[in-house]
Amino acid sequence: xxxxxxxxxxxxxxxxxxxxxxxxxxxxxxxxxxxxxxxxxxxxxxxxxxxxxxxxxxxxxxxxxxxxxxxxxxxxxxxxxxxxxxxxxxxxxxxxxxxxxxxxxxxxxxxxxxxxxxxxxxxxxxxxxxxxxxxxxxxxxxxxxxxxxxxxxxxxxxxxxxxxxxxxxxxxxxxxxxxxxxxxxxxxxxxxxxxxxxxxxxxxxxxxxxxxxxxxxxxxxxxxxxxxxxxxxxxxxxxxxxxxxxxxxxxxxxxxxxxxxxxxxxxxxxxxxxxxxxxxxxxxxxxxxxxxxxxxxxxxxxxxxxxxxxxxxxxxxxxxxxxxxxxxxxxxxxxxxxxxxxxxxxxxxxxxxxxxxxxxxxxxxxxxxxxxxxxxxxxxxxxxxxxxxxxxxxxxxxxxxxxxxxxxxxxxxxxxxxxxxxxxxxxxxxxxxxxxxxxxxxxxxxxxxxxxxxxxxxxxxxxxxxxxxxxxxxxxxxxxxxxxxxxxxxxxxxxxxxxxxxxxxxxxxxxxxxxxxxxxxxxxxxxxxxxxxxxxxxxxxxxxxxxxxxxxxxxxxxxxxxxxxxxxxxxxxxxxxxxxxxxxxxxxxxxxxxxxxxxxxxxxxxxxxxxxxxxxxxxxxxxxxxxxxxxxxxxxxxxxxxxxxxxxxxxxxxxxxxxxxxxxxxx
Numbered sequence: 104x105x106x107x108x109x110x111x112x113x114x115x116x117x118x119x120x121x122x123x124x125x126x127x128x129x130x131x132x133x134x135x136x137x138x139x140x141x142x143x144x145x146x147x148x149x150x151x152x153x154x155x156x157x158x159x160x161x162x163x164x165x166x167x168x169x170x171x172x173x174x175x176x177x178x179x180x181x182x183x184x185x186x187x188x189x190x191x192x193x194x195x196x197x198x199x200x201x202x203x204x205x206x207x208x209x210x211x212x213x214x215x216x217x218x219x220x221x222x223x224x225x226x227x228x229x230x231x232x233x234x235x236x237x238x239x240x241x242x243x244x245x246x247x248x249x250x251x252x253x254x255x256x257x258x259x260x261x262x263x264x265x266x267x268x269x270x271x272x273x274x275x276x277x278x279x280x281x282x283x284x285x286x287x288x289x290x291x292x293x294x295x296x297x298x299x300x301x302x303x304x305x306x307x308x309x310x311x312x313x314x315x316x317x318x319x320x321x322x323x324x325x326x327x328x329x330x331x332x333x334x335x336x337x338x339x340x341x342x343x344x345x346x347x348x349x350x351x352x353x354x355x356x357x358x359x360x361x362x363x364x365x366x367x368x369x370x371x372x373x374x375x376x377x378x379x380x381x382x383x384x385x386x387x388x389x390x391x392x393x394x395x396x397x398x399x400x401x402x403x404x405x406x407x408x409x410x411x412x413x414x415x416x417x418x419x420x421x422x423x424x425x426x427x428x429x430x431x432x433x434x435x436x437x438x439x440x441x442x443x444x445x446x447x448x449x450x451x452x453x454x455x456x457x458x459x460x461x462x463x464x465x466x467x468x469x470x471x472x473x474x475x476x477x478x479x480x481x482x483x484x485x486x487x488x489x490x491x492x493x494x495x496x497x498x499x500x501x502x503x504x505x506x507x508x509x510x511x512x513x514x515x516x517x518x519x520x521x522x523x524x525x526x527x528x529x530x531x532x533x534x535x536x537x538x539x540x541x542x543x544x545x546x547x548x549x550x551x552x553x554x555x556x557x558x559x560x561x562x563x564x565x566x567x568x569x570x571x572x573x574x575x576x577x578x579x580x581x582x583x584x585x586x587x588x589x590x591x592x593x594x595x596x597x598x599x600x601x602x603x604x605x606x607x608x609x610x611x612x613x614x615x616x617x618x619x620x621x622x623x624x625x626x627x628x629x630x631x632x633x634x635x636x637x638x639x640x641x642x643x644x645x646x647x648x649x650x651x652x653x654x655x656x657x658x659x660x661x662x663x664x665x666x667x668x669x670x671x672x673x674x675x676x677x678x679x680x681x682x683x684x685x686x687x688x689x690x691x692x693x694x695x696x697x698x699x700x701x702x703x704x705x706x707x708x709x710x711x712x713x714x715x716x717x718x719x720x721x722x723x724x725x726x727x728x729x730x731x732x733x734x735x736x737x738x739x740x741x742x743x744x745x746x747x748x749x750x751x752x753x754x755x756x757x758x759x760x761x762x763x764x765x766x767x768x769x770x
Contacts, residue, residue, distance in 0.1 A: 108133075112141030117149055122158050135166050146175070153183040160195060169199045173229070180226040184393035189222035196229075207233045207407050209399075210261040210310075212245035214272035215386040223396035231400060231409045231559060243272070246296070249304040257307070262635060263406050264304070265360070265399060267315040268297060269386040270340075277319055277336075286336065290343045293317075298350040305354045309637015311564070313402050314351060316344045316362040320386070356636055358564065360398060369394045397557060404559035408622040408633055411540055411560040412514055413492070414456060415505060417523040418467040418474055422446060422486065424548065427473045437483040449551040450485035456555075457490060459563055460570025462512065462577060464493040466504045466521070471496045492577035501528055502535035512577065513686040515625055515722055520561065524548075565615040569663035579660040580687065597761040601658040602691055605765035606700045609643050609650035609667070617652060617667045624683040627694065629729065631720040632681050634669070647671060649704075653697050655688055662688055666697050677705040679715040682729075689725055692759035698733060700764075702749075702756035711752045717745040 112129055119125045129138045142159040149155060156179040163172035176192045207228055211217050221237050228235035238259045240248050245266055248256040256264070271277055273293035276286055297314060304312055323336040334342075344359070351357040369391055387395065404410060419426045423446050424436025436443040453463055463486065467474060474496045478488055488494075493511045495504035501523070509516050517538040523529055524544055532541045545554060555561065563570070583600065590596040609617055618636045625631075642648040653666035666684035670677055679701065684694050705713050715730050730747035731737070733756055738746040749756070758764070 109137070109140050109144055112138070113144035113148065116141060116145040116155065116158075117152075122154055126158060126162065135162060138162055139166050139168065139171070143171070146178070150178070151182050153179060153188070156182060157188075157191070160192075164195065164198065170202065172196075172199055173202060177226065177229055180222075181230070184223070186219055186222070186389045186392065189226060193222040193225055196225075201234055204232050204234045205407060207235050207263070207403060208259065208261045209235055209237045209403070210256055210259060210264045211237065211239045211267075212248055212256070212264060213240075213267040213386075214243050214245060214269050215267070216242050217267060217387070219385070219389065220387070220392050220396060223392045224399055227396045227400035227559070228403060231404055231407065233403070233407055233409065246300050249300040251303070251307040261308075261310045263311040263313065263403060264308075265313045265315070265402075266297075266301075267362075267386075270317045270319050270343075271386070273297075273317075287334070287339050287342070290317075290339055291346065294343050294347050294350070297347060301351060301354055301357050305357055309635050309641065310356065311402065311406050311636070312351075312354075312357045313360050313399075314347065314357065315360050316347065318362045318366065355640065358402065360402075365394050365398050366391060397559075400559040401562040402564070405562055405564045405622070406635075409560055410563070410623060411461070411520045411558075412518040412623070413462040413464055413508075413512060414453065414520045414522060414555070414561070415464045415466045415508060415539075416453070417525070417528070418465060418469055418477075418496070420524040420548075421522060421544075421551075422450060423477065423481075427477055428470050432473060432476045432481060435477065435481075437477075437481060439483070443483070445548040445551065447483055447485060449548065449555075452552045452555060454485055454490060456561065457574045458571060459566040460573045461561060462492040462514075462574060463490055464508045464512070465491055465496060466501050466508065466523075467496050468498055468501070469496050489578060490574065492574060500531070502532055505532065505536060505539060513626070513689065520558070522555070565619065567616040567619060567664075569616055569619075569665075572661070572663060576660065576662060576687065582659050583657075594761075597692065597759075599658075600691070600761070601763075602693075602761060603656050603763045603765050604693065604696045605654045606697060607652055607654075609639075609652050613652050613664055614639060614643060616664045617650060620664075620667050620683050620685065621669075621681070624685065625720070625722040626686045626725045627684040627689055628681070628720070628723050629679070629683070629726050630681045630716055630718040631723060632718075634681075639669075642669065647673075651697060651700065653684075653693060653700075655691070655693055657691075666693050668697055668701060670701060672705075672708065672710070674708075675710055676712040676714055677701065677708075677710050679713070682715070686725070692762055694729065695733070695756075695759050696762045696764075698729075699756045699758040702751045705751050706755055709752075711750060712748050713751045713756075714746065714748045717747065719743055 115125050116122055126138055129141065139162045142155065142162055146152065146155045146159050156175050160172050160175035160179060163175055173196065176196055180189055180192045209224065211220065218239055221239060224237055225235055238261065240256060245268060248254045251257045273296065274289050276289050301312055301314060317340060319336065319340060348359045351359050416422060424442055425434060427435055437446050438444060439447065457463060478484060493508045495508055505516070505519060505521065509519060516536055519539045521532050521539050521541045522544060529541050532539055540560060542554060542558065544551065586599060587596045590599060618634065618639055621634045639650065643650050649670045649672055651668040651670065652664055654664045655662040665688050668682040669680045671680055682694065682697065702713055715735065717727065717730060719727065733749065735747035735749040738748060
């Protein structure tokens with residue numbers, strides 16, 4: 104069938120009241136594969152048409168096109184987030200081949216029936232490019248499961264656990280006429296139950312634990328009088344949640360989920376279904392499940408390393424209203440009142456992203472002089488030139504600009520988020536660079552901030568000192584680049600930087616950053632292995648392991664903690680299980696200095712061999728050859744894995760001559 108005929112079929116599908124009939128007739132005449140092409144065109148033209156998406160997914164299954172079937176199912180689940188639809192999506196997906204995405208193991212514990220949440224969480228994981236396995240414990244077994252001791256939870260070995268214990272189940276007195284003082288005492292005891300269970304769980308499991316905050320479906324029986332008699336139930340709830348949050352902060356890997364915030368953000372529908380509460384022990388209505396699953400995804404994404412490092416924004420009608428080339432720098436809409444306050448609110452949120460390590464960049468088709476005048480001098484601008492780590496303001500196509508930005512920042516394209524008000528520009532970016540996360544922006548700029556707030560890939564479980572200083576570090580990087588251009592050789596450049604390195608053992612303070620490096624680093628990552636925080640914590644306290652941290656500074660500023668190595672030690676041999684380094688210091692010899700430190704420490708411990716492994720991934724080409732250029736000998740290959748060794752008792756690895764060691768502390 105020709106493209107014209109496929110377009111005609113798509114038009115018939117879009118205009119028909121009997122989509123199934125059109126598909127059946129066309130399948131007989133043209134074949135199912137042709138119908139799938141027509142459906143693909145149709146759903147691109149009507150992306151919110153759930154009936155078309157359902158038909159497209161079913162047809163893709165019939166043709167054996169499992170990749171497109173997954174895609175259509177993902178889109179259907181997002182367009183129509185109803186329980187019946189999500190159950191159809193999950194059931195259909197079970198007949199498909201997996202896509203080979205990374206796995207994630209999730210456990211749901213609760214004091215009530217929470218099974219309907221599973222297909223919603225499954226969808227959110229698929230949208231993150233993960234293959235989830237979700238285990239649901241029988242309701243009200245959460246305390247027993249969290250003890251470990253051979254429980255199903257322990258055997259499942261989850262990476263992340265969500266615990267939802269309803270206040271009404273913990274505190275049955277809420278349904279009756281108990282006094283505020285009685286409720287408070289019982290509520291504190293209920294919080295203690297949660298904290299005791301969380302404490303036991305974190306003592307044996309390396310998983311992340313997320314505990315729902317407390318919320319009540321019962322209104323205060325005193326009504327308005329409660330505010331005068333006090334403390335009201337609302338005040339009691341606030342106190343209990345504050346106590347729970349404080350206690351969880353004291354535990355490793357434990358977090359509280361603000362359930363009240365989730366319920367406030369839901370789009371219509373009741374929070375609680377009283378009938379199902381009594382018939383099926385359900386505490387959360389269908390209307391809440393979609394929003395709750397999206398909130399879960401904000402925890403899952405950083406646990407699984409599915410994060411983005413740079414938000415790349417358009418300017419006209421994205422950071423401000425109007426077109427500066429037509430309206431002029433003083434004619435754009437930007438200020439403290441509408442229209443214009445929504446853009447200022449959006450800029451404030453973008454600035455907050457830089458405070459936790461996410462970079463900002465500009466990709467705009469514009470006259471540079473006009474755009475820079477607004478950025479530098481408009482009184483209502485929140486984001487100034489120094490807020491952006493890279494800028495491409497020109498008339499080039501935006502995919503080319505995006506590639507240039509990624510190269511300048513030494514980031515992979517799959518680290519980028521693209522924000523543009525233009526539907527056409529978004530479509531071009533998705534087509535040209537699918538690795539970039541192109542955000543589907545609403546037409547109303549008042550919703551811009553909320554749209555980015557909901558992106559799981561922009562979340563973090565821990566914010567480190569390096570995160571807070573990252574934008575400044577990229578400003579310093581530009582200064583280094585100016586120096587590089589002015590010097591005559593690489594050697595002169597490196598010597599003029601005055602690089603100082605401090606390699607020390609991991610500590611409680613630096614462990615979160617080490618975990619972050621292992622999770623996020625792709626380019627200089629010798630094996631591609633990721634490590635959960637609990638596993639690193641365990642190894643940090645084990646004499647059979649050493650975890651090295653490397654902090655770097657030079658004449659322009661402090662790079663922060665940029666490299667780490669995990670080493671298994673024995674009397675004769677030290678094995679580097681993995682060594683990773685931030686891409687922003689590639690080329691400075693940091694990895695060479697760290698290897699020299701490992702070599703020196705192995706010699707000091709009377710070990711003979713230093714052994715390392717290289718496992719190629721799709722992104723770690725910059726790390727290939729690391730051991731070879733340090734004269735390690737390659738063992739017989741085992742599959743894709745390369746194992747290298749060097750006799751450090753006879754020949755130590757030399758420290759780069761342009762590097763100064765700040766201390767001689769071994770790990």
